[in-house]
Amino acid sequence: MPTETESLYLTDAYLRAFDAEVVAVDEDTHAVALDRSAFYPTGGGQPHDTGTLIWHDTTAEVVDVRKRDGLVWHTVDAAAALPETGTAVHGTLDWDRRHRLMRTHTAMHVLCGVIWNEWGKAVTGGNMEPLEGRMDFEFDPLPEGFKERVTELVGAEIAADRPIEVSFLPREVALADDALIRTKVNLVPESVRTIRVVDIVGLDKQADGGTHVASTGEIGHFEVVKTESKGKGNKRLRVRLS
Secondary structure, eight states: OOSSOEEGGGTOTTOOEEEEEEEEEETTTTEEEESEEOOOOSBTTBOOOOEEEEETTEEEEEEEEEEETTEEEEEEOTTSOOOOTTOEEEEEEOHHHHHHHHHHHHHHHHHHHHHHHHHOOOEEEEEEETTEEEEEEOOSSOOTTHHHHHHHHHHHHHHTTOBEEEEEEEHHHHHTOHHHHTTTGGGSOTTOOEEEEEEETTTEEEEOOSOOOSBGGGSOOEEEEEEEEOSTTOEEEEEEEO
16 A cells, blocks of 8 residues: 555646545545545645545545545545445546635735735735635734735736746755745655745745646736734734635
8 A cells, every 4th residue: 555645736736637546445534545636635724625536336526635644535425335445436626616726825825925025024824715715914013005005916916927836846955945934844844855836936935735826817806805903913814816
């Protein structure tokens, strides 16, 4: 049995379907682990993908995806009998959901980039759902006209249609990059010797394991819905795409 699932989304976020083999079965969680998968498992503030797995004459809905000890586990609906280890399966993503999450995740990186470039403030946390999300920043207080200025700056970066590049760097090279230090690449476990980097060319570069669109123009319309105070020196922005 392989010790790690090959995560196909790391190199191709636009892959919608794939073939794989069941390498482990968990009856308790009604889940299967695959040798390779395009499904994104919940992590880093990005929710899991959904979709279907097909084997023999069974089509099962994937309702949850989690990574555990290197393997990606796909929980399927309880109505489906689980396949045996070694079974060939065909996976298909719910592409509309995945693409909305890709747009949202890239918008969050654009937001981080414009706030860092304009005010030098780092992100302290965040979360997202398809076409909406929240991010926390080290502000106390928010500058006058902040909401309008952020909306203007993010809109300009979307209109610029900046390309987004994904690369893989040796850990030592990533740690030496000043642009990555502020995204706390040093917090990535020591066991991870290769760092995946998402670069919105000319705006923002982050160590990141999530899925993104190919350019900022694909994000769509962006708006700041609300700003909130979450304690001294911590302000929250709620955003929405359409």
